[in-house]
Amino acid sequence: MDYVLDFSQIDKNLLAMVGGKNASLGEMLKAGIRVPPGFAVTTEGYQEFLTGAGLDDVICGILDAVDPEDMASLDNASAQVQALINGAPMPSAIADAIRESYAGLCEGCQSQDLPVAVRSSATAEDLPDASFAGQQDTYLWVTGGDQVIKMVQKCWASLFTPRAISYRIKIDCSHITTLMSVGVQKMVNSRTSGVMFTLNPTNGDPSKVMVEASWGFGEAVVSGIVTPDSFLVDKIVSEINQRTISAKTVECVRDGAVGVIHRDVPPERQTTPSLSDEEIKELVNLAKQIENHYGRPQDIEWAIDIDFSPPENIFILQSRPETVWSQRPNKPLLGGKTGFELLMDKALTTIKVRK
Amino acid sequence: MSNPNRFPFAREIEIPSEMQGWEEMYPAHRMFSPERREWEETQFWYADKIHAPDPMVPLDEVFQQAWQIALSQHTTRIFCIPPAQGIAQRMVGCYMYICAITPPPPEVIQEKAELFPKRTFPLFESYGTLWEDWLTRFQTLGKELRSIKVPTEFPKYMPDFNSATTLPAVTPAQELLEAFNTAVNIIYRGWQYHFNYLNVTYLSYLMFADVARQLFPGISESTIGKMVAGAEVSMFRPEEELCRLARLAHAESKVADILRSDRPAASKIQSLRESEAGRHWLDELERIKDPWMYVSCGAGWYHYEGSWITKLDVPFSYLKGYIERLDKGEKIERSFVAIAEARDRVVEAYRKLIKTPEDQQSFEGAYKNTRTIYRYAEDHLFWVEHWFHTLWFEKMREFARLFVKQGVLRDEEDFFMFNRLEVPYLIEDFSTSWALGEGIPTLNWADKAQKRKKILDAAAKWNPPPALGIPPDVVAEPFTVMLWGITTERVQDWLKGTSAKPGDVNELKGFASSAGVAEGKARVLKLLEEIVNIKQGEILVVGNTNPAWAPIFSKIKGAVTDIGGITSHAAIVCREYGIPSVTGTGTATSTIKTGDIIRVDGDSGMVTIVKRASS
Secondary structure (H helix, E strand, C coil), X not given: CCCEEEHHHCCHHHHHHHHHHHHHHHHHHHCCCCCCCEEEECHHHHHHHHHHCCHHHHHHHHHHCCCCCCHHHHHHHHHHHHHHHHHCCCCHHXXXXXXXXXXXXXXXXXXXXXXXXXXEEECCCCCCCCCCCCCCCEEEEECCHHHHHHHHHHHHHHHHCHHHHHHHHHCCCCCCCCCEEEXXXXXXXXXXXXXXECCCCXXXXXXXXXXXXXXXXXXXXXXXXXXXXXXXXXXXXXXXXXXXXXXXXXXXXXXXXXXXXXXXXXXXXXXXXXXXXXXXXXXXXXXXXXXHHHCCCEEEEEEEECCCCCCCCEEEEEEEECCCHHHCCCCCXXXXXXXXXXXXXXXXXXXXXXX | CCCCCCCCCHHHCCCCHHHCCHHHHCCHHHECCHHHHHHHCCCEEEECCCCCCCCCXXXXXXXXXXXXXXXXXXXXXXXXXXXXXXXXXXXXXXXXEEEXXXXXXXXXXXXXXXXXXXXXXXXXXXXXXXXXXXXXXXXXXXXXXXXXXXXXXXXXXXXXXXXXXXXXXXXXXXXXXXXXXXXXXXXXXXXXXXXXXXXXXXXXXXXXXXXXXXXXXXXXXXXXXXXXXXXXXXXXXXXXXXXXXXXXXHCCHHHHHHHHCCCCHHHHHHHHHCCHHHHHHHHXXXXXXXXXXXXXXXXXXXXXXXXXXXXXXHHHHXXXXXXXXXXXCCCCCCCHHHHHXXXXXXXXXXXXXXXXXXXXXXXXXXXXXXXXXXXXXHHHHHHXXXXXXXXXXXXXXXXXXXXXXCCCCCCHHHHCCCCCCCHHHHHHHHHHHHHHCCCCCCCCHHHHHHHHHHHHHHHHHCCCCCEEECCCCEECCHHHHXXXXXXXXXXXXXXXXXXXXXXXXXXXXXXXXXXXXXXXXXXXXXXXXXXXXXXXXXXXXXXXXXXXXXXXXXXXXXXEECCCCCCCHHXXXXXXXXXXXXXXXXXXXXXXXXXXXXXXXCCCCEXXXXXXXXX
């Protein structure tokens, strides 16, 4: 039984075993797209955990008695099941496998107690038309094998929030056969991070990549607390067509025990570009690769890790299909004109010189 | 200049007193004049830094006069570009200002709109043959210019003849006048040919640039230029021939040794004559000399620039460089196949991104038309500004030598101090004095030339305003937009003033004409001869480059020019070598000093002086 699989062993054929998120990380690695290293705790591990501890029957018993219309009954059942899952001892075969993989990860990154992110990767979550999104948990800055195991259990327990329970009852889906895998991935120690689109988000032009970047962790950009630097880059000739360096007043950084805090950026660093031209070009190359891989425009989260040296320091955190422009119908921009008609138009135009 | 919305009018400009008498150097109709003031002051004039960056030498002004008519009539009377008028010229203090004339009345635009497609569209269909015809016509014209006979002296008496049979049909006096008139007629006709396809070429380019910008907003001008550029065009042939000669020499150690040495070209040639292999190599050189060595050392607009055939040290220094690179096992030729393939790959990549079949079709049509004709922009340049102008300057020097020999002028340079309408006076005055007999004085042409040389020296030190008059609302004339890059921003930059002293300016803006960023030591070249000083990895800063400079582009890290747009020579070559360039900065050669550390941003068109050289 494979309770644990390294990301490098995963591809989309293993979706049922590792869930959508992990499968997609495996696929990206396969396509040569650098994602932070890590491993998946498989659905086989989850099943073994449930059956090995005899939890499955108990859980079924509790949930069969729930009245989905009664909030109190839902809350009560949820609390009971989650306590059961969090409190049960991890079977030693799975615990050993997780500890071993975590140790391997630490070794690979030359760090003891490497901080990792522990994320649920549901087998249904990221699939179209069965969105459980947001109903499972993510735990950041987890360190040490024991903590990792604890968070894996918490992820599993998150399958049993009141909303998830009621939703499954509504769509007539079994509680126990809804399986969940968990991903354990190195936390990127971000110097700079941000997002990029494989088209120009302001006009849908597919020949551009728009990169937005700011100091520290990506939350600063994603949550909109800073105006990021932005770079509009031509995909084909790799020229930076537009470069806006903003005053980046706040950054999200790690603060030991607390996790991530917001911190003021010293004035001299606020207007320093958060990416070098080489990094921008490398990011754009990655963006093109990812878009090619998925065959459609993407919205990508990325980060530059201080713990690695270039060009191995750029990591892709997430890639989703771009949804705004990709869903609009394509209208001709040139009015269906011939080369001669366009020439005639040009011959008739004047260029405005005075404002 | 109190009004911030306009530039001074010509009559408001104070010209330095050392330039007194400058007006006499140019024909009266080329001056701002009271009787035309009403029209002149409703137009917008700007200094033509592309064709006339230096004070205008009177005889060299002939090209300007010729293009004013030729360019304008192709726009207004031949192809009839609807809202566009021609380009007018005026001289102010030895500098040439040109004008983006306001569009004609609506009914004229209407009439021209009907004529334009009928006259323009068919030429795209048959451009291949048209170009062949053009070249034949042009080469014939050049040969006519070369074969004009200029008397080498006016004899005391005509040679003996037999009056029983015939009298001398003509004397040198008649020959001289005819020769000059013929030369002027040929140069005017040549300039007429120059514009045969250029207006439409530029218009087509602008059209394609619009199409590219609509499909891919923000696409850089340099990328658009790259998409339509031809690889194998006449303008690159001289460099190719030098590479071939270098390879030939490299295979013969004796020849290579001579060419590698540090000696003037004349002395190298003498040594080459002494061996069989050397003579064979010289024969090869002789064989390609015409036309491929008829390359101006400048842009071809001033007689003093010289050309490869008159300044053999220039091509010989390139040959030395090429041979040394061959010694190191480097490849010296540019691969035209690779350049063309790279261009086609870029076009194909953009093409794939076009989302609708309608747009794909429009793009193909626009691209095909522009690609068909665009090579004219690079082909004509060699044949007209280089080959043809070189022939003209050689011919003019024959006239000059005659007048020096006859004692009317002190040196060859004097002859160029008279404009093309004055030269017939000079010829007539001298011919008359010869005809009248012994001891008949002419006007003092030599002193007049001397005075004009001083005026030109003073003019070179004067900094004329960038523009005159009121900026127009709109411009339609294709050359104004494409070649001189007249845009709202450009005019606003000018209006903000050029009052800052060169030492205070640390940033220059120009055309982002070849992508990338480079930082390094600047090498400012004012004269072609200084080219030998260029060191590996420096950034070239020059007024304007041209094909004669091509061999140094493999040495430099970037290029900045005072003049030229994205289709200028420097821009084209930099794109091919993949080095950043910013062209048309206006003042780079006066603002930047050799040794300054500069940053050239070929993506944004900015040049920054990072650190001034300690002086």
